[in-house]
Amino acid sequence: MCGIFGYVGPRKDAVEMAVEGLKSLEYRGYDSWGVAWKESQFLNVHKETGKISGIDGKTLAGECSLVIGHTRWATHGGVTVANAHPHLNADRTIAVVHNGIIENYQELRDELKAKGHVFLSQTDSEIIPHLIDEELKTTGDFAHAVRRTCLRFQGRYAIVAVHTKSESIVAARTGSPLIIGKEKGGGYFIASDTPAFLKHTRTVQYLDDGEMAVTDGRSILISDIATGEERLKREIEIRWTADEAQKGDFAHFMIKEIMDQKESVARAVNQSDEEILTLADAIRNAKGTFLSGCGTAGMACRAGEYFLSIVAHKHVNFAPASEFKLFHGFLQPESLLIVVSQSGETADVLEAMQVAKSAGAKVLSIVNVQGSSIDRASDYTLRINAGPERAVASTKALTGQLAVLLLIAYALDGGVAQGKKVLLETAAQINDMLNPRYVVFLKEIAERIKDSKDLYIIGKGWNYPMAMESAIKIQEVSNIHAEGFAAGELKHGPIGLVEEGTPCIVLAGSDEVLPDIISNAVQLKARGGFIIGVSPVNNEAFDVWIKVPDAGTAQPIVNIIPVQVLAYELALARGKDPDMPRNLAKSVTVK
Ligand code: M6R
Numbered sequence: 294m295c296g297i298f299g300y301v302g303p304r305k306d307a308v309e310m311a312v313e314g315l316k317s318l319e320y321r322g323y324d325s326w327g328v329a330w331k332e333s334q335f336l337n338v339h340k341e342t343g344k345i346s347g348i349d350g351k352t353l354a355g356e357c358s359l360v361i362g363h364t365r366w367a368t369h370g371g372v373t374v375a376n377a378h379p380h381l382n383a384d385r386t387i388a389v390v391h392n393g394i395i396e397n398y399q400e401l402r403d404e405l406k407a408k409g410h411v412f413l414s415q416t417d418s419e420i421i422p423h424l425i426d427e428e429l430k431t432t433g434d435f436a437h438a439v440r441r442t443c444l445r446f447q448g449r450y451a452i453v454a455v456h457t458k459s460e461s462i463v464a465a466r467t468g469s470p471l472i473i474g475k476e477k478g479g480g481y482f483i484a485s486d487t488p489a490f491l492k493h494t495r496t497v498q499y500l501d502d503g504e505m506a507v508t509d510g511r512s513i514l515i516s517d518i519a520t521g522e523e524r525l526k527r528e529i530e531i532r533w534t535a536d537e538a539q540k541g542d543f544a545h546f547m548i549k550e551i552m553d554q555k556e557s558v559a560r561a562v563n564q565s566d567e568e569i570l571t572l573a574d575a576i577r578n579a580k581g582t583f584l585s586g587c588g589t590a591g592m593a594c595r596a597g598e599y600f601l602s603i604v605a606h607k608h609v610n611f612a613p614a615s616e617f618k619l620f621h622g623f624l625q626p627e628s629l630l631i632v633v634s635q636s637g638e639t640a641d642v643l644e645a646m647q648v649a650k651s652a653g654a655k656v657l658s659i660v661n662v663q664g665s666s667i668d669r670a671s672d673y674t675l676r677i678n679a680g681p682e683r684a685v686a687s688t689k690a691l692t693g694q695l696a697v698l699l700l701i702a703y704a705l706d707g708g709v710a711q712g713k714k715v716l717l718e719t720a721a722q723i724n725d726m727l728n729p730r731y732v733v734f735l736k737e738i739a740e741r742i743k744d745s746k747d748l749y750i751i752g753k754g755w756n757y758p759m760a761m762e763s764a765i766k767i768q769e770v771s772n773i774h775a776e777g778f779a780a781g782e783l784k785h786g787p788i789g790l791v792e793e794g795t796p797c798i799v800l801a802g803s804d805e806v807l808p809d810i811i812s813n814a815v816q817l818k819a820r821g822g823f824i825i826g827v828s829p830v831n832n833e834a835f836d837v838w839i840k841v842p843d844a845g846t847a848q849p850i851v852n853i854i855p856v857q858v859l860a861y862e863l864a865l866a867r868g869k870d871p872d873m874p875r876n877l878a879k880s881v882t883v884k
Contacts, residue, residue, distance in 0.1 A: 295378075295392040296323065296364040297471065298489045299453040301462045302480020302510035304358060311362035312350030314482075314489035317538065319345065323364035323878075325377035328353065329388035330360040334457050336388050340377040344873075358510070359462065361453050363390035366878050369398070370415030380419040382426040383411065386457045389425070391418035392485055393469040394883055396448035421452060435459040436507045443467070443505065443518050449640065449883070453483055465505035465518055469882050470638050470666055473498040473506055473513065475528065481508040486880070487664075488681060491535040498526040499664050531663060538681040547684035547770065547864075547871040551857050554689045555727055558850065559720035560678040561693035562700060566709050572657060572673055573704035576601075579629035579655075582609040585617045585645045586633035587881065589687040589765055590694060593633050593659075595758035596849050597698035603754070604846055605705035615884070617645035626653030633698075634658065635682055635690035636880040637665020644884065646670055659697050661690050684872050685879045686770050688857045691762065692723075695850045702846075715847055722842035722851060732862075735855055738825065738837055739862035742796040748773050749790065750856070751780040751817070752800035753810045755849045759800050763856040770871040771863035780813040793821035798856065799835070801828035802848035827852050 296318030300307050311328045327340030332354065339353050345364065363378035370376040379388040395401070398417035401424065406412070410423045421442060428438035435456045443452070449468025455461075464471050464483045474482035474490040474497050482490035483506065487497060498515070500506055504524055506515045515524045543549035576582050582601075584594035594611050601607040612620050614632070624630075630649035634642050637660040646656050646667065658671035661679045668674050677693030696716050703712025742748065748767060752760035760777030767775035778787045780799075791797065799814045801807055807830075814834040818824050826835030829843035839859075844851045864871040 295366050295485070296489065297390050297392055297451060297453055297483070297485040298362040299360065299462050299464065299483035300480065301359045301460070301508060302476060303478065304480055305356040307357045307360040308354035309350030310493070311360040312345065312348055312353065313492070314484060315345050315362050315364050317488040317491070318364055318484070318486060323366050324372040325374070326362070326364045327377045327379055328360055328362040329379040329455065330354055330357045331455060331457065332357050336381070336385055336455070336457055338379055338381065338388065340374050340379075342372050342374055342377065359455060359460070361388060361390050361455055361462065368394055368883060369417045375414045376416050378418060380414065380416065380422050382422040387422040387425050387454065389418065389421045389452055389454045391421055391450060391452045392882065393450035394448050395420065395446050395450060397446070401445060422454070425454060436461065436463050436505075439463045439465060440505060440518055440521065451485060461507050461509045463505065463507050464500065466500045467502045467518070468640070468643070471500045472664070473500065473508075475513070480510050481513055487531055487533070488538045488683070491533065491538055495531045495534075496528050497531055497664065498528055499669060501669070529664060533681050538683065540683075545684065545861070545870075545872045547686050547688065547861050550682055550684050550689045551854065551861065552727060553680065554692050554854060555724040556720075557679045557689045558692050558696050558723055559717060561696040562713050562716040562720070563678060564675060564697070564700060568675070569700060569704045569709055572675065573701060575629055575655065575657065575673065576607065576701070576705060580625055580627035581623060582607070582629045582631065583617070583620070583649070584609050584611045584631050584633070585614045585642065587614050587639050587641050589691050589762055590633040590635060590639075592758045592762035592765065593691055593694035593698060594631075595761070596695055596755045597631075597633070597702075599755035599758070600699045600702040600846070601705065604699070604702035607702075607705055614639065614641035614645040618648045621648050621652060624649055624652035624654050628652065628654035629657060630654055631657045631659065632667060632671070633694050634667050635661045635679075635687055637662040637667035638880045638882050639667070640882050640884045642667055643670070659694055661693065683879070685874050685877050686766055686860070686871065691853065692850050696847075699846060715845060719842070719844045719847040719850055722844060723854060726842060726851065726854065731855070732858055735839070735858045736862045738839070739859055739866045742823070743863055743866040745773060745794075745796050747790065748775040748796045748798070749787065750775065750777040750798040750800065751783060751810065751813055752777070753780045753806045754804070756800040756802065756852060759849045759853045760798075762853055763798060763800070763860075766857055766860035767863060769874045769877055770860050771867050771869060772875060773863065773867075780810045783813055783816060788816060788820060791817055791820040791822045795822050796825060797822040798825045798827060800852045801826065802852070803829050803843050804848070827855055
């Protein structure tokens with residue numbers, strides 16, 4: 294989704310920093326970008342459609358110390374320069390960048406039009422500088438005008454605004470993230486995500502919903518938008534470093550993050566026993582435990598259902614976060630909602646949490662991003678310690694989420710130590726598996742199937758959610774039509790889709806369901822399917838065998854990894870950029 298960057302302070306290279314900061318937010322997904330900076334008493338604006346990667350900020354502007362910038366992921370209006378942010382008022386004295394959706398924008402736009410305002414874009418965002426302009430007619434104070442403007446919004450937003458007559462940046466949020474970074478020698482950054490300024494500072498303050506911040510680069514004032522009351526905020530040191538957020542020698546973030554799994558699964562297991570046992574108790578004592586998340590994180594939840602059922606004999610219910618509110622009737626104050634999210638900012642998940650909280654239920658989150666909205670709004674949080682995940686396709690976050698959910702299941706069954714042992718052995722097996730020869734082998738398979746129109750994946754038990762996850766990975770980066778099915782369901786319909794040569798990936802373990810899934814693989818083969826087995830043991834049903842370690846209860850963790858590599862190689866073989874998948878954004882902050 295859109296990215297925001299803002300800076301005010303003693304540095305003179307603000308535009309260059311903004312361009313670099315926006316490049317660090319590229320992973321969020323965008324289709325156009327822009328910056329506005331103050332020089333003398335004027336606002337200069339530069340906007341473009343397409344990618345910012347090749348732009349050198351130095352060539353855009355000379356010395357300047359105040360800038361705002363934006364990467365846009367189109368919602369209202371197409372991908373055009375006019376629709377790109379920053380947006381301006383008529384006399385170009387106010388510039389604004391905006392994330393989110395102003396739901397009542399049509400009504401506000403009509404009101405402004407009636408007053409003579411002319412709009413140059415189709416966006417909801419363009420009304421914001423015009424509304425601030427109107428407010429400035431009755432209050433001379435820029436920050437106050439922004440506050441009054443925000444009070445008129447319905448919907449989720451994060452905005453950053455500047456004015457030619459003010460030395461400050463004004464930022465406000467409700468529903469979309471904004472984080473403030475404070476540099477040691479003076480100067481403040483404001484961004485939608487920390488990688489935008491990690492190179493300069495790791496000292497942050499998080500704006501909460503309904504809060505605004507005003508900074509001139511020397512000090513900052515955070516206040517409540519509705520009441521104007523000052524809010525005192527803790528400064529927090531974030532653990533991630535700028536280097537961790539880079540791709541280093543790898544060609545893409547996706548493959549870097551797949552390879553990171555050699556260490557990240559072990560880091561996910563590094564949880565305090567006491568904390569895991571407390572959370573296991575919370576699940577044990579809850580009257581109804583629900584699991585929820587979106588996309589890949591949702592697939593981790595579905596696998597979690599199997600872990601809790603098979604390892605801990607505990608019944609939990611899963612619903613995708615976007616559907617969760619429809620189950621509100623089952624929530625009670627003693628219920629527990631476990632949400633899973635890499636970014637900690639997914640709007641549908643935040644909504645599910647709101648629904649649970651309204652019923653008085655407690656929320657446990659399993660997140661990657663420290664200080665994210667979900668992290669801060671939860672009653673309990675477990676972090677998966679995956680380090681920054683920048684590729685849109687989630688890989689190491691998934692295996693971290695699976696590891697934490699499996700550990701919780703072991704803890705519920707009284708075996709935290711056993712759970713850690715299993716998972717650390719799995720982490721070592723992943724390290725051995727992800728060797729260069731293995732990747733070359735997967736690349737060869739990708740070359741062989743790259744022109745396929747369709748691809749199907751089957752799994753049983755905890756490999757069923759991994760089959761659906763495999764489909765997500767292949768769809769998003771290679772754009773091949775891929776679908777994941779419960780193996781036993783094939784004969785009830787999906788088998789009708791298989792033609793001569795259709796690639797079918799079979800995810801298996803060495804557990805008691807192996808004979809069933811092999812029998813399903815044979816049924817696919819009999820209809821012409823080209824069978825790619827992902828399994829610790831070979832079988833004559835497989836046309837190609839991708840060997841994985843025998844990981845017992847952790848089998849879904851090792852089975853999904855070669856499919857992640859295969860999806861990556863399929864994207865490359867089809868000429869796609871796996872880090873910039875079509876139509877997708879890393880962090881989905883709209884509903
Ligand atoms: O940040 P989250 O884990 O909450 O994101 C949820 C989904 O948007 C995400 O997993 C998405 O499905 C991935 N791009 C898939 O690779």
